Each structure stands twice: as C-alpha cells, then as structure tokens.
Amino acid sequence: MVTFLLCLALLVAAYFTYGRYLERLAGADARSETPCRRLYDGVDYVPLPRWRIFLIQLLNIAGTGPIFGAILGACFGPVAFLWITFGGIFMGAMHDYLSGMMLVRNDGLSIPEVVGRYLGGGMRQFMRVFSVLLLVxxxxxxxxxxxxxxxNIVPAVSCPAWVWIILAYYFVATLLPIDKIIGKVYPVFGVALVAMALGLLGALLFGGYRIPEMTTFANFQLDASSVPIVPTLFxxxxxxxxxxxxxxxxxxxxRCVGNERECRSVFYGAMISESVIALIWAAVAMAFFGGAGGLxxxxxxxxxxAAWAVDTISNGTLGVVGGILALLGVVAAPITxxxxxxxxxxxxxxxxxxxxxxxxxKRFYICIPLFAVGYGITLVDFDVVWRYFAWTNQTLATIVLWAVVVYMVRRRSNRWVALLPAVFMxxxxxxxxxxxxxxxxMxxxxxxxxxxxxxxxxxxxxxxxxxRRDDAQSLS
Incomplete structure (x- = not known):
C-alpha cells in the first residue's frame, strides 16, 4: 500500500511542480491569440471552456489504454507502479504538454505537419502515413x-453487432462539428471515467485489499523469459x-483552447489524470487476484x-450496480x-x-475509406492488433519527443527535459x-x-x- 500511495502522491504533486516548471519553459502567454480565435470555422476550430476541453482531452487520450495496458502491465509486478509514475511525470505528461504547446503555436495543425516543421519534409511524409496507420x-x-x-453486459446482442452499432456512431460523430456531440456529451463521459476510478480507489483503500509493495524487480509473467521487463513493460x-x-x-x-495558460491543465493535467487511472487499475488488478503472479x-x-479482467474486477469490487457503472465508464472511454x-x-x-x-x-469522402479499413482490421485477432498498436504507439511518441527536442533548442530553452526521454524511448x-x-x-x-x-x-x-546545424542557423 505504501508504494501505491507514494506513487499516487507523486503524480498529483507533479502537476503543481514539474508541470508549472514546464509551463515557464514554454513561456505560456495568456495574451497570445490561439487558433480557435484566429481560424474559427465552426467545425474544428471552435472555442470551448477549459473544464470542457480538459474532460474531452482526458477521454480522447484514455480509451482502454490506461486500463487494459495497466492490467497487462501489472503482470510484470509492482515495477509497473514505477513506470506509470515516473514515466507519466517526466515522459508522458511532458510529451503531451510541450507537443500540445507546439500544436497551439502552429495553428493547431495535425501532428505530422508540425513534426515536419521541426524534423524535415521527409519525416513529415513518413509521419503522415505512420500516424494515419496508428489512428486506424x-x-x-x-x-x-x-x-x-x-x-458481456448485454449477451442478447452479439459482439459483431455491437461493432456495427459503434461504427455507425463513429461515422456520425466524426462528420459532425466538434461542439455538437463531442463538446456536449463527452464531458459527461469524462465525469463517469473519473467516478469509476474514484470508486475503485475507494474499494482499494477501504475494501481490505493488499496492494503489493515495490520490494523486488522480479518479473511475474508466466513466461518471463519471453517477455523481459526491458523493453516489454515499457x-x-x-x-x-x-x-x-x-x-x-x-x-x-x-484548435479549441482559449489561451495558452489553459494548456497545462488541458495537456499536462489530462495526462497526469490518465496516469492516476492506470496506477489504480494496475493496483486493483494485482490486489484483486492476490498479487502479480495470481493476476x-x-x-x-x-x-x-483484459476485458474479462475488467468485468471480473468491476463486479467483484463494486458489486453488481457499481460494477455496471464502472463498466459503462470503461466502455465510454474507448468509444470516445x-x-x-x-x-x-x-x-x-x-x-x-x-x-x-x-x-x-468532403468530410464524407475522407471518412469512407478510413472506416472501411478500420472495420477490416477488426476481423484480425485482437491480441495481434493490440501488440502492433502498442509498438507503433510508442514509436510515434519517440518521434514526437525528438521534434520537441528541436522545438526546445530553437526556443533556446532546456532541451534536456525532452532529450533524455527521447533517447530512452x-x-x-x-x-x-x-x-x-x-x-x-532474438x-x-x-x-x-x-x-x-x-x-x-x-x-x-x-x-x-x-x-548543431539548427544552433548555427539561429546564430546567423
């Protein structure tokens, strides 16, 4: 329990300390005109309140990643707590905040276009293909x-039928302006996601569960030799x-942020919140099954x-009603x-x-092939899709980290905050x-x-x- 509570405290404290330090490095200026004002189009460039943007961002980035990934990662043991905590503070939240500031200051363009401005035209072309592949x-x-x-919740409706129902919703939500469904409904789902995490936290703290302490770096996977902690856990x-x-x-x-001073809560804060959710799920997964080995x-x-584990844990810790509410939160996150x-x-x-x-x-023409390919991928074994998604995801993060390094160099700011994570990843x-x-x-x-x-x-x-070349050009 001590390891878990210490990690939880560090994550919360980081928002007010390291997050504020990064904000000073970035030079966030509330007076700077943001893209939603300058490029308003009523579709994607639409100003929204900070609290609403935060909840939407949290839902957008969460999905089942901090839930499924945390449960699977907990099989490595309590070392997962350390990666979630220090990775979340010094890598993930830093990555999200500084890349978010880059995007705000580059007209809210998509990430391949912005990365191309810092890493060159070749990387822009690569990122266009790579990013679309990841997103699909x-x-x-x-x-x-x-x-x-x-x-599992409604056995009368088969999984393939649910796929088509969700796909139909995706199509409508993707086409509509951002303030029609996403801006109105997603904050409600965001509250549900937070409530689910708080419910599980309460069960952990007061339900008599024993959370493993960080006393060893042992790997608790069934076949530990085939999935070493380095690099598989990461x-x-x-x-x-x-x-x-x-x-x-x-x-x-x-494209919706009203001023740059909102970015710390929207980008750094949402990522820290996601780390807290992942930490809770990793802890409850180990505690519920009697340790990482039992999990x-x-x-x-x-x-x-992981879907079976979520269902079992939710109902086992929160009862039938609480379990259903928790599952709805888990369902809402990936759909959004x-x-x-x-x-x-x-x-x-x-x-x-x-x-x-x-x-x-024109939005319709772009969406049709994307959804066709996405549906085709659902016909592939889920475990295979998840494994390749995970590596592709981390590779994209690495590329963005290098772009952030160049961004910080051009600003003549502390490049080390991004350089060390970039090398590690x-x-x-x-x-x-x-x-x-x-x-x-091998x-x-x-x-x-x-x-x-x-x-x-x-x-x-x-x-x-x-x-070095960028430094020389900035001095000339």
Whole structure:
C-alpha cells in the first residue's frame, strides 16, 4: 500500500511542480491569440471552456489504454507502479504538454505537419502515413474492446453487432462539428471515467485489499523469459506512462483552447489524470487476484483477456450496480477515443491534401475509406492488433519527443527535459524490435540489447548533427 500511495502522491504533486516548471519553459502567454480565435470555422476550430476541453482531452487520450495496458502491465509486478509514475511525470505528461504547446503555436495543425516543421519534409511524409496507420489501428482496437465489454453486459446482442452499432456512431460523430456531440456529451463521459476510478480507489483503500509493495524487480509473467521487463513493460504500458496516440489527439483540443495558460491543465493535467487511472487499475488488478503472479495465472486461464479482467474486477469490487457503472465508464472511454481517432485521421488527410473541412461532402469522402479499413482490421485477432498498436504507439511518441527536442533548442530553452526521454524511448522501441517475437525475436538478449543500443546511438548522432546545424542557423 505504501508504494501505491507514494506513487499516487507523486503524480498529483507533479502537476503543481514539474508541470508549472514546464509551463515557464514554454513561456505560456495568456495574451497570445490561439487558433480557435484566429481560424474559427465552426467545425474544428471552435472555442470551448477549459473544464470542457480538459474532460474531452482526458477521454480522447484514455480509451482502454490506461486500463487494459495497466492490467497487462501489472503482470510484470509492482515495477509497473514505477513506470506509470515516473514515466507519466517526466515522459508522458511532458510529451503531451510541450507537443500540445507546439500544436497551439502552429495553428493547431495535425501532428505530422508540425513534426515536419521541426524534423524535415521527409519525416513529415513518413509521419503522415505512420500516424494515419496508428489512428486506424486505434479505431479498430477501440471498436473491438468496447464491443466485447458490451456483449458481456448485454449477451442478447452479439459482439459483431455491437461493432456495427459503434461504427455507425463513429461515422456520425466524426462528420459532425466538434461542439455538437463531442463538446456536449463527452464531458459527461469524462465525469463517469473519473467516478469509476474514484470508486475503485475507494474499494482499494477501504475494501481490505493488499496492494503489493515495490520490494523486488522480479518479473511475474508466466513466461518471463519471453517477455523481459526491458523493453516489454515499457511497450505494454503506453497510455498511463507515455503514448504517441496522445499527440494525434491533441490537435483537436489545440484548435479549441482559449489561451495558452489553459494548456497545462488541458495537456499536462489530462495526462497526469490518465496516469492516476492506470496506477489504480494496475493496483486493483494485482490486489484483486492476490498479487502479480495470481493476476498472470488468472489472465492465462482466460486467454489473456483484459476485458474479462475488467468485468471480473468491476463486479467483484463494486458489486453488481457499481460494477455496471464502472463498466459503462470503461466502455465510454474507448468509444470516445475511437471516434476521435478517426476524426484525427480525417484532419491529417485534410491538412495533407489541403481539403477544406467546412464541406460535409468532403468530410464524407475522407471518412469512407478510413472506416472501411478500420472495420477490416477488426476481423484480425485482437491480441495481434493490440501488440502492433502498442509498438507503433510508442514509436510515434519517440518521434514526437525528438521534434520537441528541436522545438526546445530553437526556443533556446532546456532541451534536456525532452532529450533524455527521447533517447530512452528510442532504445526501448529499437531493442523491442530485436527482442520481441513480433519482429526478430532474438534469443541472445545481450546481442539484441547491443543492436538496440547501436540503433539508438545512430539516431542520437544524427539528431546531434541536426541540433548543431539548427544552433548555427539561429546564430546567423
């Protein structure tokens, strides 16, 4: 319990300390005109109140990531608490806040366009394809996971039927102006998500559960040799620690923020809130099943289904009524993230092709192929989709971190806040390629880590050359 409470306190304190420090580094100015005022179009560029934007951003970035990922990551043991806490503070929330400020100061453009301004035209083209791929993967993941949960709640309606129902909703929500459904309904869902987390926290604190302490770095996975903590834990728990998906969602709110001083609560605050949700779910998953080992065994007996664990935990800790309410919160999060994933994909394509989004017909033309591909992906095994989504997600976060490094250099501000996380995540993503059976699956772990390190060093050298060139250009 002590480890959990300490991590929880650190996350909350970080918003008022490290978050404020980053705000000073970024030079947030309440007098600066934001995109929603300058580029108002009544569709995507629409000013919204800060409290509403915060709740929408939290829902957009959450999905099932800080829930499913935290449950699966908890199988590694209490070390998951450390990654969620320190990753959330120094990587995820920093990534979300500084990239969010970049977006606000670049007209709220989609992330590939903004990254291209800092990492070059080649990376812009790569990011356009890579980001759309990630967003369609996210849309597919967030079609399947709520459909599975809803099929458990309402067995009379099959999972495929729920997929079609959710897909129809996605299509409508993606086409409509942001203030019609997202701006009105999502804050309610945001409150439900927060209430669900608080309910589980209460059950943890007062329900007699024993939360494991951080006394060992042992790996509690059933087959620990095939999924080493480094780098697998850092890929498994993405949302809740650091997630590239967030940078694809932030343009939606960057187009609605009233002034730059709101960005700390909207971007840094939403990410810290997501880390708190992930921390709670990791703790309750271990406590409910008698420890990380018990959680691993229970998941192994049920096909590693995080959806099954959510259903079991919610009903077991909060009772039937509370369990249903908690499940509805869990269902709302992925549905809202799924439709904004498709919305973000539409904006990326529209920005890339310079297609005016005031026209409903033009929005329709972009959406049709996106939803067709997304539905096709739902026909693939969920575990396969989730695994590739997780690595793609963290790779995108790494690219955005490097863009933030360049942004900070050009501002002549503290580059280290982004540089160290960028190097770390580059190593994690590179070494995962050599370690994981999804890619090369090398049995010689030392060789795999050395190759990951070599790839990281190569990226670092290339970026140092770029940073030196940028420094020279800024002085000339």
């Amino acid at each position: 993967l996210v849309g597919a993941v967030f079609l399947l996971s709520p459909a599975q949960l809803l099929a 890929i498994t728990i993405a949302c809740g620690a650091i997630s590239g998906f967030h940078a694809t969602q932030s343009p939606l709110m960057a 691993s065994e229970a998941l192994g007996e049920h096909g590693n289904s 993230s799924g439709d904004t994933a498709f919305r973000s994909a539409r904006l990326i394509i529209a920005d890339m092709l310079h297609i005016d989004q005031r026209s409903k017909l 580059t190593f994690i993503c590179a070494s995962f390629v050599f370690v994981s059976g999804q890619f090369f699956g 049995e010689n772990r030392t060789a795999a880590y050395l190759l990951g390190g070599a790839a990281t060093l190569a990226v670092l050298v290339l970026m140092l050359f770029k940073l």
